[in-house]
Amino acid sequence: MSRFYITTPIYYVNDAPHIGHAYTTVTADAVARWHRLLGDDTLLLTGTDEHGLKVQRAAEENGVTPIEQADVTSKRFRDVWDEIDVAYDQFIRTTESRHHHAVQELLTRAKDNGYIEKGSYAGYYCVSCEAYYTESDLVDGNCPVHERPVEWFEEENYFFKLSALEDELTDWLNSNTVFPDGKRNEALGIVKLGLEDVSITRTSIDWGVQVPWDDDHVFYVWYDALINYATAAGFGSDEAEFDKWWPEAHHIIGKDILRFHCVYWPAMLIAAGLQPPKEIHVHGFLLLGGKKLSKTGLTQIAPADLVADFGVDGFRYHFLRDVSFGPDSEFSYEGMVARYNSDLANTLGNLLSRVTTVVAKKCDGIGPAPQLDSPLAAVAAESYRTAADAWARVQPSVALEAIWNLLRETNAYLEQHEPWKLPEGSDEVKTVLGNALEVLRLAAILSSPALTRAGEAIWAAIGLEGSPLDQRLPDAAAWGGYPGGLSVTKGQPLFPRLKVDNGS
RNA sequence: GGCGACGUAGCUCAGCUGGUGAGAGUGCUCGACUCAUAAUCGAGAGGUCGUGGGUUCGAGUCCCACCGUCGCUACCA
Numbered sequence: 001m002s003r004f005y006i007t008t009p010i011y012y013v014n015d016a017p018h019i020g021h022a023y024t025t026v027t028a029d030a031v032a033r034w035h036r037l038l039g040d041d042t043l044l045l046t047g048t049d050e051h052g053l054k055v056q057r058a059a060e061e062n063g064v065t066p067i068e069q070a071d072v073t074s075k076r077f078r079d080v081w082d083e084i085d086v087a088y089d090q091f092i093r094t095t096e097s098r099h100h101h102a103v104q105e106l107l108t109r110a111k112d113n114g115y116i117e118k119g120s121y122a123g124y125y126c127v128s129c130e131a132y133y134t135e136s137d138l139v140d141g142n143c144p145v146h147e148r149p150v151e152w153f154e155e156e157n158y159f160f161k162l163s164a165l166e167d168e169l170t171d172w173l174n175s176n177t178v179f180p181d182g183k184r185n186e187a188l189g190i191v192k193l194g195l196e197d198v199s200i201t202r203t204s205i206d207w208g209v210q211v212p213w214d215d216d217h218v219f220y221v222w223y224d225a226l227i228n229y230a231t232a233a234g235f236g237s238d239e240a241e242f243d244k245w246w247p248e249a250h251h252i253i254g255k256d257i258l259r260f261h262c263v264y265w266p267a268m269l270i271a272a273g274l275q276p277p278k279e280i281h282v283h284g285f286l287l288l289g290g291k292k293l294s295k296t297g298l299t300q301i302a303p304a305d306l307v308a309d310f311g312v313d314g315f316r317y318h319f320l321r322d323v324s325f326g327p328d329s330e331f332s333y334e335g336m337v338a339r340y341n342s343d344l345a346n347t348l349g350n351l352l353s354r355v356t357t358v359v360a361k362k363c364d365g366i367g368p369a370p371q372l373d374s375p376l377a378a379v380a381a382e383s384y385r386t387a388a389d390a391w392a393r394v395q396p397s398v399a400l401e402a403i404w405n406l407l408r409e410t411n412a413y414l415e416q417h418e419p420w421k422l423p424e425g426s427d428e429v430k431t432v433l434g435n436a437l438e439v440l441r442l443a444a445i446l447s448s449p450a451l452t453r454a455g456e457a458i459w460a461a462i463g464l465e466g467s468p469l470d471q472r473l474p475d476a477a478a479w480g481g482y483p484g485g486l487s488v489t490k491g492q493p494l495f496p497r498l499k500v501d502n503g504s
Numbered sequence: 505g506g507c508g509a510c511g512u513a514g515c516u517c518a519g520c521u522g523g524u525g526a527g528a529g530u531g532c533u534c535g536a537c538u539c540a541u542a543a544u545c546g547a548g549a550g551g552u553c554g555u556g557g558g559u560u561c562g563a564g565u566c567c568c569a570c571c572g573u574c575g576c577u578a579c580c581a
Contacts, residue, residue, distance in 0.1 A: 182509065186576080189507060193577070259576080284509095285575095324517065327510080328574085335516065338530060346543055354540035361539075398518090401528080411544055420539035493541045 003042075004035040005248040009257060010047040010092060010228050013073040014054050017080040019331070020254065020286055022303045023319045027283070027396060028252040029086045030320055033449035034391040034399075037473045043245055045232045046081065047092030048074040052221035056207035066207045070095055080303050085312050085452040092232045094209075094224055102236030103219060103227045104212040106272045107200075111213070115161045115271035121199045125153035158201040158217065165267045166191055172276050178262050179394065180326040183255065183282035187262035195263070226265045229277070249277040252394070258282055281394040284328035306336070313451040314340045314495065320396040320450045321404075337498050344454075347407050348443065349494035351414075352458055355436045356490035358419050358429075367463055368430035369484025370438035377479035379409045380442055384477040387446055396450065403446050410439045437462050438482040444468040445476055454494055463487045 008028045011021050025046055032044035050070040059069035074093055081088060092099065110116050169191050178184035201217040202208070208218030227235075229249060234241030253261050266276035307315050318336045321343065323329040359367055386402035414436060422429035440458055445468040448455035455468040463486025 186508065190576080193507070255575085287574095322516075327517090330516065332516085335530090338516085341541095342530065345541060350541055350543045352540095354544080356540090358539050401518090404529090412546090414539080415537075415545040418537085418539085495541080497541055497543080 002035075002038070002040040003245065003248045004032070004040040004250070005043045005233060005245045006032050006035075006045070006250045006252065007229050007232075008046040009251075009253050009261075010049040010094065010225060011077055012052075012054070013048045013050050013070050013077075014058055017077050017303065019301050019303055019306070019319075021077070022080065022084060022315075023286060023323065024252055024254060024283065025081060025086050026084060026316050026319050027325065027394070029088070030316070030396055030449040031250075031252070031391060031394055033087070033452075033469075036469070037445065037448070037471065037476075039472045043090065043233070044086075044088045045090045045092060045229065046077075046086070046088045047090070047228060047232070048077055048094070049221065049225040049228070050074060050093055050095045051208040051218075051224055053205050053207070056205055059207075067095060083307055083312070084303060084315055090232050092228050094228055096231075098237045099224075099228060099231045100209050102231035103209045103224050105236040106227050106230060106268070106274075107219065107223070108212055109273055110160070110268060110271035111158075113271055113273060115164065116158050116200070117161065119157060119159040119197070119199075120154050121157040121159075122152070122154040124150040155203055157199040157203075158211065158214070159197040160200045160223070160264075160268070160271070161197050162195040162264065162267055163197050165270055166195055168270050169195075169263060169267055172266050172270075173262070177276070177278065178280045178282065180282070183258060183262070183326070186255075186258060190259055190263050195267075198264070222260060222264070223268070226260060226268065229265075230269075230274070247275065247278060249279075250394075251277055251280045253280060253282055255282050255284055281325070283323075283325050286323070286331040287328050288331055309498070310336060310340055311453075311495075313454050314344060316452065317344060317400070317450050321400040322397070324397050325395055340495065341497055343404055344495040345493070345497040347404060347411065348447075348454070349496075351407055351411055351436070352440060352461060352494055353490065354414065355433065355440065356461060356488050359433050359437070359488045360490055362419060362422065362424045362429045363433060363488075364425075365488055367437045367482070367484060367486045367488040368434040370434040370480055370482055371431045372480050374431075374435040374438070374479070376406070376410060376413055376435050376439060379406050380439065380477075380479050384442075384446065384474070388474070391449070400447070400450055403443060406439060407443060410436055434482065434484060437484075437488070438479065441482045442477060442479075445471045445473075457491070457494060461489055461491055463489070 006028050008025045011017070015021070028046070029044060032042050035042045048070070050066075055070060056066050059066040062069060070093070078091055081091075107116065170188065173184055173188050173191065178187055200220050200223040201211050201214075202220050203216050206218055208221060209224045211217035211219060229251065230236075230242070230246065233245040233249065234243075235246070251261055261280055262282070269276045303315065310318065314336070318339055322335060322339050359365060383402045383406040387399040390396070390399035390402065414432070417428075417432045419429050419432040419436075422432070440462050441464065444455040444458040444462075444464075448468050459466075459468050462482070464482075
């Protein structure tokens with residue numbers, strides 16, 4: 001059996017979950033769902049990053065312990081994922097003991113291999129922030145947060161010898177592992193400019209993973225966080241499990257963390273004697289009016305608000321269909337409404353309505369079987385090929401476009417044959433409606449990575465037992481699977497049209 | 505300052521290693537239909553492919569410069 005391991009970044013608990021997080025996570029979830037349809041043994045991982053100064057400080061402000069603080073904020077992410085049908089297999093928290101073990105084990109191996117050594121870190125330090133700043137961070141020579149003078153500080157730290165791995169990283173990046181190409185080139189560019197060793201431990205805080213060979217230090221939050229992908233696969237706790245999953249690791253990330261994932265992370269793995277990830281897929285930003293979602297813009301758009309207006313399916317469909325995975329993408333409420341109405345309400349929802357109505361009128365509500373040599377069969381086959389290829393390349397928008405092309409062809413097919421005008425119960429009317437029902441069966445299955453709920457509703461409406469999620473590709477995508485003789489029922493509109501307003 | 509990305513129909517975007525008259529969806533106009541969620545189908549209008557050069561028999565697709573937007577990076581006061 002094939003295996004498929006896919007991850008989202010783990011999100012920093014201090015951030016409020018927003019549509020940027022949701023976009024990444026829904027994409028990973030949809031790809032995972034496609035692989036489950038293929039019958040792959042699939043592991044979808046998401047989680048929260050819970051160490052570091054900011055969490056420690058937030059806890060102090062709230063008068064709770066760091067872990068209590070993290071318990072509350074981590075749950076916010078799980079709640080949102082539940083709201084938008086993200087079916088993760090594991091939700092990892094960096095505060096779990098298995099993760100501490102994994103971090104210590106991985107970095108100890110890197111140290112044993114000679115890639116970690118003690119050095120001294122020097123920089124401008126703000127006592128109030130308890131943090132270092134580079135000269136370019138300073139505002140008029142002062143701390144950018146407190147606007148007070150900084151001090152020149154030096155402390156002993158452990159450094160990761162990134163500079164020693166430039167050749168290995170270049171080779172790895174050239175081996176077809178980072179997508180799309182433009183993002184791979186960015187990573188190559190970073191390596192090409194020359195890598196400096198990086199400080200990976202801190203003595204100034206204690207909310208983190210203890211450095212096993214030196215009690216005074218904890219690992220800097222980034223180097224602890226990245227290792228979550230290995231932890232969840234079993235590193236440090238179940239080596240057999242790790243060996244099983246790790247070769248199939250696919251990371252989905254936003255371009256803001258490209259450097260950490262496409263340079264530092266593979267370097268850490270190489271240093272520890274492990275294999276770098278199989279593939280990293282990097283997406284762009286969601287833009288509001290041409291500008292990157294600012295912190296305020298981001299937090300003003302809560303996933304729950306959009307779900308309230310568009311439903312779970314409408315929410316997921318927008319991000320999967322309207323956003324081209326890779327480049328930056330424009331986000332607009334009006335765009336969401338337009339896409340929802342045209343694709344979900346009109347093309348798909350209305351197709352189901354008209355077919356079920358005509359089956360009721362012309363076939364006594366019993367759905368006929370499709371014609372094996374239907375002209376729609378070729379269209380369906382092409383749609384499937386395109387979609388399968390697109391999901392494999394992590395291009396959900398292309399996959400969904402292919403499925404909707406089949407739906408549009410089906411609407412045209414109905415127009416051409418006008419089953420509502422054909423004699424009741426005739427062979428002709430059965431042929432036409434059987435073909436349309438077959439398309440709906442296919443759509444229920446093939447759209448299910450995006451539409452987690454409509455698929456089930458269509459399935460039931462055309463009289464099929466079970467769930468489209470139980471179907472297995474590619475067999476289930478073969479034309480002719482609708483058996484006929486099933487009771488077809490017209491229900492409420494699948495996706496009621498939305499009136500255009502300015503949103504809120 | 506260095507490196508890089510992007511700039512294609514009103515809008516959102518496709519356009520692989522250069523080659524028949526530049527595409528999709530949406531929006532708009534006209535027509536058809538009325539089974540259906542004022543849905544559907546057909547036809548049409550609409551683009552100097554940021555600007556200016558260059559390479560080529562031929563460039564949206566390669567090269568250079570410039571403009572615009574954005575990002576990363578720099579022991580730049």
